[in-house]
Amino acid sequence: MSTTRRHNFTRKNLRDVLRHGLNTAIFCCVIAIALALSGRGGWGYQFVYSLSIGLISWLIIDLGRLALSTDPDKPWPGPARAVPLIAVGITAGFLGGNVIGDAWSGAPLLEFWSFAPHKFASTLIITALASVVMCYYYYSRGKSKYLEGAIALAQRDAADARLKLLETQLEPHMLFNTLANLRALITTDPARAVEMLDRLNAYLRVTLSGSRALSHPLAAEFDRLSDYLSLMSVRMGNRLRYTLDLPEDLREVPVPPLMLQPLVENSIRHGLEPQVEGGEIRVQARRDGKKLCIEVRDTGAGMDTAALTADGGGFGLAQVRERLATVYGAEGRLALTSPESGGVCATILLPLAKP
Numbered sequence: 001m002s003t004t005r006r007h008n009f010t011r012k013n014l015r016d017v018l019r020h021g022l023n024t025a026i027f028c029c030v031i032a033i034a035l036a037l038s039g040r041g042g043w044g045y046q047f048v049y050s051l052s053i054g055l056i057s058w059l060i061i062d063l064g065r066l067a068l069s070t071d072p073d074k075p076w077p078g079p080a081r082a083v084p085l086i087a088v089g090i091t092a093g094f095l096g097g098n099v100i101g102d103a104w105s106g107a108p109l110l111e112f113w114s115f116a117p118h119k120f121a122s123t124l125i126i127t128a129l130a131s132v133v134m135c136y137y138y139y140s141r142g143k144s145k146y147l148e149g150a151i152a153l154a155q156r157d158a159a160d161a162r163l164k165l166l167e168t169q170l171e172p173h174m175l176f177n178t179l180a181n182l183r184a185l186i187t188t189d190p191a192r193a194v195e196m197l198d199r200l201n202a203y204l205r206v207t208l209s210g211s212r213a214l215s216h217p218l219a220a221e222f223d224r225l226s227d228y229l230s231l232m233s234v235r236m237g238n239r240l241r242y243t244l245d246l247p248e249d250l251r252e253v254p255v256p257p258l259m260l261q262p263l264v265e266n267s268i269r270h271g272l273e274p275q276v277e278g279g280e281i282r283v284q285a286r287r288d289g290k291k292l293c294i295e296v297r298d299t300g301a302g303m304d305t306a307a308l309t310a311d312g313g314g315f316g317l318a319q320v321r322e323r324l325a326t327v328y329g330a331e332g333r334l335a336l337t338s339p340e341s342g343g344v345c346a347t348i349l350l351p352l353a354k355p
Contacts, residue, residue: 017062020138021055028054031130048104053097057131061089062138076139090131097127175204178231185235196234203227215327218285218292219251225260225283232268239278240268246285253292253352256323262316263296263346271300271343279343292352297345302338317346324350 031054032046064085068077076082102108178200186193222244229242264281272279279299286293317334324332332350339345 017066020062021058023137024054024058024134025051027130027134031126035126045101045105049097049101051097052100053093053127054130054134055093056096057089057093057127058134060092061086061131061135064089076143082139086131086135090128093131094127181232181235192234192237196231199227199231199234203231215254216257217251218253218255219246221255221257221260222246222283222285224257225264228261228264229281236268236272236278239275240272241278241280243280243282243284245283247287250285250287250292255292255350256327259320259323259348260294260296262320263348266316266346267296267298267300267344270303271298274301287352288349290352291349294348295345296347297339298343299341300343302342303336303344320348324348 028050029047032043032050035046035050036043065076065082068081068085077085182193182196182200185196226244229240229244233240233242260283264283267281272281282295282297284295284297286295317336321334324334328350333348335347335349337345337347
């Protein structure tokens with residue numbers, strides 16, 4: 001176990017132990033009140049005995065389970081260790097608590113040995129039953145938290161796998177589109193086709209050799225986008241103009257890889273390429289309250305009404321929506337609008353917190 005993990009484990013379980021101690025003290029007060037009302041002695045007398053027995057049992061069992069547990073994610077050892085531990089805790093609590101109670105009340109040491117058999121048995125049964133009930137309660141709570149953590153981990157792993165799958169679908173999609181553009185350029189301008197091929201080779205070397213992390217800084221996403229737009233500008237020449245605007249304070253915000261490129265591909269394919277004069281693409285990131293807002297705006301031919309609906313936009317936009325939903329849930333949104341000035345504006349809204 002790493003030092004950091006051991007430190008977190010100890011701190012977390014220390015909070016649990018203290019919370020268990022407080023609950024045990026409250027439970028002991030309830031038992032003392034019940035015994036006092038049943039006529040077995042004054043409340044103060046019962047409170048000292050109940051609290052002494054309960055807290056000794058709690059300390060031995062609660063600290064013992066942490067010492068015997070071999071898995072930091074499981075707060076209780078297996079039954080082969082837990083049952084003897086509880087038995088030792090009950091015995092030590094019963095004997096030690098009575099010693100403290102006798103000393104406080106001035107009674108002979110371990111006075112319970114002189115009790116009538118039925119009184120001795122009832123005292124022992126109350127101690128054992130109360131200890132078992134509290135242990136079962138703590139065990140149930142601990143098991144519930146462990147299962148919740150396991151479920152959350154499984155859901156996170158499933159989301160990670162889903163993101164990996166979506167990224168592996170997006171990369172070939174981009175590559176096929178670029179190769180199709182390269183094929184068209186070969187027949188019309190071989191020299192520029194060679195230049196484009198060189199840029200594509202450099203782009204793929206950086207992109208495909210990098211680690212497939214589930215997130216990277218927004219600056220890396222903009223760098224990747226700059227490389228792609230440089231690649232596209234070889235084919236389109238001055239028909240493609242672009243601006244990338246990333247404020248310094250947003251550079252390290254983590255985002256899923258390949259989140260913006262499908263939007264830019266859409267702008268080029270459906271907006272700029274149909275126009276003889278081409279157009280401009282502007283990608284801008286900014287804060288919107290507690291959200292990160294990223295706009296991909298083009299001055300192209302625009303899109304029809306059906307494409308601007310929530311389900312429109314083709315494969316690339318569908319993948320972006322699905323990745324946002326996987327990482328951010330309802331907090332991540334993609335909206336398409338048609339500005340009065342023309343073209344299309346794709347807007348991504350997502351929380352600034354780390355995914």
